[in-house]
Every structure is written in structure tokens, then in C-alpha cells.
Amino acid sequence: MSKITRYDMLKEQHLTGSQDGSVSLWEWGHQNAVATPRSPGTFAKVTRVRFSQHGNKFGVADSDGHLSLFQVACRDGTARPFFNYQCHSKVTADFVFLGACSLVATAGHSSEGRNVALWDTLLPQSKSLVQAFTCHDQGASSVILAPQHQLLISGGKKGDINIFDVRQRQQRHRFQAHESPIKCLALDPHEEFFVSGAGDGDIKVWGLTVHSLLYSFPGEHPRSSFFKNIGQGVTQLHVDSAGRLFSCGADGSMKVRQLPERDCVVHTYY
Template sequence: MVEVANASAVDGAVVNHLERLVLENARKTKAIYSSTTDGSSGRKRLKLDPASASSDPDVSQKALSLRLHAEYSDVQTLPEAIASKLPAAGARKKKARAAPAEEAPSQSEEQTRKLIEGIPSRSSAGPGGSSALVLSRKPPSSSSSTPANPQRNEPQTGLIRRSDILAQPKPDWHPPWKLMRVISGHLGWVRALAVEPDNKWFASGAGDRTIKIWDLATGNLKLTLTGHISTVRGLAISARHPYMFSCAEDKMVKCWDLETNKVIRHYHGHLSGVYALALHPTLDVLVTGGRDGAARVWDMRTRSNVHVLSGHTGTIADLVCQEGDPQVITGSLDSTVRMWDLAAGKTMGVLTHHKKGVRALATHPSEFTFATGSTGSIKQWKCPEGAFMQNFEGHNAIINTLSVNDNNVMFSGGDNGSMSFWDWKSGHRFQGLDTTAQPGSLDAESGIMSSVFDRSGSRLICGEADKTIKIWKADEDATPETHPLEWKPTLARRKF
């Protein structure tokens, strides 16, 4: 009887032990699997319950891993609609992982770098690929596997200059220019000059309200045109029509018929004096600008005002037209240069590098470049985006006029009578001199107000404040031996 009781007690203990094992296994199973699925739809969901977590850390880790996987498995890949818009995301990540040091520059960085010519892209920047000051670190010695401890007095970093900052282009040799002829006849400052396309004569406009036609070979006066009632400030002679256009401080823009020597058209619209005028080389349009700060585009034949290019806040002192974009460039006394989209009549870009009013512009006859001049500052730009190229340093005066010929010679004339001749490629000033005021005039009347090269580029015509026109030409007897190039590369060139 006692044995039966002992047997029943042992069986009860075994049953209780098995029941505890079953319950414990059930709790572990529930902790792992029961909360990862929804019984109705079979949809996986996350249900983290700290109270239901097992005391076994391994079981808890597996349960948490399964739950997280069940929750985020639906969003491991992007939807097709979104993935199709990001085709290069994976390639870019792989490229970044493979070579993080050669990260491709962003579009904004490339655009900024493009606006400042001379700064290469990151991919091309090797030793000597940038003109900036860079931080140089001394590499560890390759003879030992562990880097050597630096000495206390030995600098490990230093500022060094890239080698290409000294690699300045050597300027071309140009013969010096000398005075060839002085023409007198005007009774006021000579403010405008224009050369006829066949290079036989040129026109001048002055403060005496007249326009005079001169023989280019002899300097003899051929004709005097009257019609303006104030200082003539701009002249342009058409290469495709027998027309000459003039503008003056009397707000008038006139079209002269060179066959009858009479005015055949007037262009009305300017609210104040008209200071600058230019003809488009291929289109029958005329562009004028003046004190009202607006450049107006006129249809040459119908006299209609096609566009009013507004944006400047000061007087437009000079403007140029060219065949390619930007087809119109204006310089203003508000210290800015604007490039215009002629088709839309809107600004393409604004150059704000000058600190003083921009009084002179000049485009290269064959290159897609142009120059701007203000007080003590002449800058060169590249079209069409207006990328800054270089400074022409050395002419410290109010720059009234700029001219460029096909031989890469640029002339700048100052308000104090100073003259500078430059090499267009390198910006080197190879000749500088002062004009001489004529007898009977004041020294203050030695300013150079206008200039233009003839069609061959061999003669330079200057209109001055002493009421004369001076013609300069290159010295034919000069050679690189008799007039050697005086040029020394500078350590650093100021970019802005």
C-alpha cells in the first residue's frame, strides 16, 4: 500500500515537472512567434511587449530580430514609381564607397567654378591643379610599418603654393605706337568716333553739336553734318546699308542717309540724353542707352521700339552688340555690367565686380571675349556666361574708352590724358604714355574721350578733350631687338 502511494507521488511529481516544461516552452514559443502575425489576415505586425520577453537573452534577441524583420520587410525596397526617378542612386553610393576621396562635385559647385575661370575641377586637380593655398601634410615614412613619431620642432603641416600660380602666359611682342597725325576742326570735346566699313573715311561727333566726315588717308575734312542741338555722344555706320546713326544729349537718335547726307528717320522714346549707340551686326536693329538707365532696341526701318531693356539704376555709359549671345552688353555708372537676351528682352547675367561706374566696353573682333573699364580697373570676360578671365592692372585713371584690334592689342584712354596699350592674351601693359594737349588749351583738357581702331587695326583714332583728333600707328621700324619686351612674372595675380 505504501509502495502504491510512493509510486503515485513520483508520478505526480513527474507530471508537474512536465507541465512546467510545457508551459515554459509555450511561453517561449509565444514570445517568438505569436506577436509577429495577425491571425485574420496573416499580415506581419510589430508588437514588442517587455513583459512577454523571455528571461533567456538569446530567445529575447531572436524574438526582437524576427519582429523587426516582420515589420520592415515590406519597405526594404522602394516602390517602382520612386525607384525609376532615382536610377543613379545606387551607382553613386557604390562610387562613393569605392573612392570617397574622388567625390564628384555638385552642379552648383561646377557652375560656381565655371564663373571663375582658372579654377579647375576636382577631378583634374592634381599637383599644380589649383592656384589656391593648400595644406600640405608630410607623409609617413614608408620604411617602417608604423608611422614615425614627429619631432617636436619639425612642422608637420605648412602652407605651400601650387606650382601653376607662377605659370603665367608670356605676352606676345608688339611694336610701340607713336603719334602719326593731329586733326583740328571741332569746337568742342570729341565724344564719338566711327570708321566706315570700306576704311576710306571716318566720322566724329563733338560738343559743338556737329558731325564731321574725315578722309582717313589724308585727314582732310570732307563734310560737316548739322542737326543735333546738343553734344553728339554716339556714332555708328552700318555695314549693310548706306546709313549712319547718331545720338546726342538732346534725347534724339537720328538716321542719316549717306547718299543724300540728310536725316531720314528719328527714333523717339528716350527720356533724357542718349550716351551710347550700337548696331547689331546681322539684324536690322539699333540699340541705344543713356541717362534714363534704359537700353532701347529699335527696328531700324519701322522706328518701333522693340524692347526696353530696363534693370540698370544708373546712366548707361556704353554698350556693344555682337552676333552671338549675349547679343547686347551694357555698362552703367551703377558699377554693373548687364548681358541681355535680345529675343526675350531680359537680363542674362549681371557682372558686379567693378567698384566704380563702368564707362567703357570693348569686344574682341575675332574672339568671344570682351573687356570692361571703370576707374582704375579693367577686366576681361568670356562669353556667353560672363566668366571672369583676368585684370589689366596698371592704368590708374578714369577709363573713358577701350578699343581692341585683330592683333590682340587693346587700348585704354584715361580722363587725365593717360594712354595704355595692352597685350590682350596676357594682360601685360607693354606701353604707357600721356597725350599732349594742344597749344592754347588747358592741361586739364588732355583727357581722351573716345577711340576706335580702323578696319585694318593698324591705326588708332582718338578723340580728345582739347578738341582734336589724334591718329596713332605702330612703329614700323621697331623690332624685338630695338624694343625688347619688358616683362617679369609676378608672384601672385589678383583675381578680383
């Protein structure tokens, strides 16, 4: 079995995407996958799999820059994407569904520098690009949506964070968050803050509306490789409704922290 590179889960279903390009849809109680929308050895390495907010569709991004969207009701033999497009010329690293509408945001690396983009999946492919942003030198690596504020947050390979207004379809703010590539982002369910994890193992917590640094956890998941951008730092982040921060790293550890009540003082924890 090929190495699983990405994973997403709903209550009764979960998705796996692998290094060999394959994607499988699983259901609890079934020993085998109920569908294999992408077979092994045919497509590029999977960089991200995600379910939509209501769980009726899912998407797959890969290292060739493609994004493919499927209906969850798909089964083997009928698993055809309803949207399939090379959104970035080099790699599509991440994507997010923009609520229940037909819009999707992608983050990746394009030769022309348009590394964050909005797409309308109901339009013909030649017209599906709604907005493209020239940002993130050397590409964007992660993107999340704050639905209540309609803000799109992306992290770049140079450690910078960009914040976009989805309604106005314009860039609102940019700041330097880390000294190494940002590997992942996570949003507080109450939308008071968001979290960034970097390749040097640092984790930082930022205010959502004022973008100030609230907490810093240096070296939380230290580097496990001497080679740049390979197997380094923070690999996954999650914040639950109780304010607990879950993090995984290339050091092989998973950690849970209870974030204190928010105040105006920056806290650095070693």
C-alpha cells in the same frame, strides 16, 4: 573748332562728333569735310557716332536723348536723317547697329528706368520701340553687340553689367563689375571675352559665355579730376584679332597690352 567728343572710322571715311552738337563726315585725301549732317550750335552735345557694319549708314546720339540715323551717301543740303527719335528722356549715351538688319540698340538714361532699348528703324516712329529693359539704376553708359552669340552687353553708371539675348529679347544675366561708373566696353573679335573700363581707371576682362573675371588691371588710367564723372578713368577700349588690348584714359595716355592665352586663373596686374 569745338572739342571733338566722339570719333569713328572706316577704311576711307571717318566721323567726328563735337561738344557743340555738330557732326562731320570726312574722307581720306580731302582737306575739308565732305558733309556736315549736323551744324554747330543747333543740337545737343554728341555722345556717340558709329558707322553700321557695312558702312552704308551711320548714327549720332546726343545728350538730349536723341538718336539720328543717316545714309553715308548724304551730302550737304541733302543730309536728312531717315530715323530721328528721342530714345531716352534724359540722354542717349551709346548705341549699336544689330548687324545688317534694321534693328538698333540704345543705352542711356530714361526717367521711367528703361535704360536699354531695341528699335526697328523701318517701322513708324510710334511703333519703332521693339523692346525696352528696365535696368541700370541712374542709366546705362555703354553698349556693345556680340553678333555670333547674338548677345547685347551694356554697362551702367553704378558699375553693373547686363547681358541680353537679342533673339529671345530678354535679359540673361546681371552682375556687379566695378565700384565706379562703367565708361566703355570692348569685345574680342573672336567673341571669347569682353573688356570693361571704369571711371576709377580700372580695366577688367570677362569671359563672354560664363562671365567670369579673367584679368584685372587696377588703376590703368587713374583719375584726373576731383569732380565725379568728369574727366575720369578709362575713356576708350579696343581689342584686335591678335589679342592686343588698346586703352585710352582721361590721364592723357594710350596703352597697349598683349593679353596672355586664356586660362581659368584670374590674373591681377599692377
